[in-house]
Amino acid sequence: MEDEDARCVHCERGSAQVPLLALRFQGMELWICSEHMPILIHKPGQLMSKIPGAQQLTEVEIPDRET
Numbered sequence: 514m515e516d517e518d519a520r521c522v523h524c525e526r527g528s529a530q531v532p533l534l535a536l537r538f539q540g541m542e543l544w545i546c547s548e549h550m551p552i553l554i555h556k557p558g559q560l561m562s563k564i565p566g567a568q569q570l571t572e573v574e575i576p577d578r579e580t
């Protein structure tokens with residue numbers, strides 16, 4: 514099958530069990546199931562704590578102050 518290692522970042526279910534949506538974040542490809550997409554929208558910090566190196570999304574900065 515395809516996408517065998519695609520798993521929801523929150524519940525770790527695979528696409529055999531739930532519909533998964535692909536995300537791209539910091540060059541990583543991540544997956545989230547339809548059930549947990551609201552968490553990504555409303556409480557991204559909760560998800561980001563599950564992604565190594567991605568905790569900084571809880572405080573979104575706009576890195577645009579260098580000229």
Ligand SMILES: [Zn+2]
Pocket residue numbers: 521522523524525526545546547548549
């Ligand atoms: Zn999920």
